[in-house]
Amino acid sequence: MPYLVLIADLVASRRTRDRQALQHRLKTELAALNERKPGLTSPYTLTLGDEFQAVFGRADRVFADLVGLLGVLHPTRIRFSLGLGAITTDLNPDQALGMDGPAFYAARDGIGHLKSSGDLMRIEGLPTEDATLANGSLRLISQRMDKWHANRFAILHGLMSECSVQAIAERIDISEQAVYKNIHSGGLDAVIEVLSALTERLNRQLADRD
Template sequence: MGYTVIIADLVASRRLPARAQFQRRLKTVLQGVNARAGRALASPYTLTLGDEFQAVYRDAATVFADLMSIQAQIAPVQARFALATGPLATTVNAAQAIGMDGPAFHRARALLERLKDERRLFGVQTTDAPDWTLPGGALAVLSGITEGWLPKRFEVFAGLLAGASRPELAKKTGITVRAVNKNIRAADLDEWKRILDEIARLLNEETKTR
């Protein structure tokens, strides 16, 4: 079967003050995502080399809610996320996302390097072709849009992607329903939710054919 692999790294991580302290914080954030994602993850978010972390999804339905949640919790530090689908050549490690290899990891690694060169935060690739045209283009645009977002907007978007109502979002983020609606309208978050939901559906469709 196919999987969706995430390989991510921190932007400008070498310039972080108290880097070791931040890595401990990131580890706690990833543990929280792992607990929420549950069986959607075939292999949990794991810190790997330096400031990189990775995970393997068997079901990508929650992947974008998870990524936005990570970004909300580590802001103002930014992370770069490369998503790729394909088979694995090794057994899935259900305990940690290490010691695995295969086309999905190769694509994600190559994409991450390209994202660094292009200074983008989100990318997706599902075949050996250079890009998965429409989803890849959408995430390239989203990379630019999110550059200026404050943590609260990432929080609102993560909750929206997870299916929370406006009152639930207000309670979770500590702002008013009016402020929630203002964030949604200002960044077209409803439209972006529809786009990311469709990309997640396509990722799952792709992995079922592998």
């Protein structure tokens, strides 16, 4: 019975000028994400320091959540490791704590890879033929994202949330022309296609739980 475990941490947060304000923003954003219950088996939970984790029954919201966090906490970099697999302990619906199993081991392994590679996102636990393509794609996306400003993340998040260009422009107070320019310059349509395809692959694996 597979689940999707997210383990994430803020990169070099201890060197942030105002770490307390950063931690407050992180707590606020995680609380907002937890208000949206669908898909969450166990909510976003702060663990050690600036690390947090969550458990998902479906992957539909996962990448939009990650993009949203990258935008809100920009320029702080965040590593996101997704581990697909079983959870061998009882599920905790109140906090993503006190659980264990292959999904957690996979996510923890992914964090180790990200620390070595410097990338932002990785998936562990997919079949080999899917894993190579998935992580190669995420590596390319990570390299693009390292050059983005906060608005581009906000635009991508808005598009992934099916907001109109007009609504996105009004929300971040830029022109619609500037939104379209970001979509083109950032290759956002292609990024969405890749993340949607990865979501479908993850959901196929998670469907084996039913």
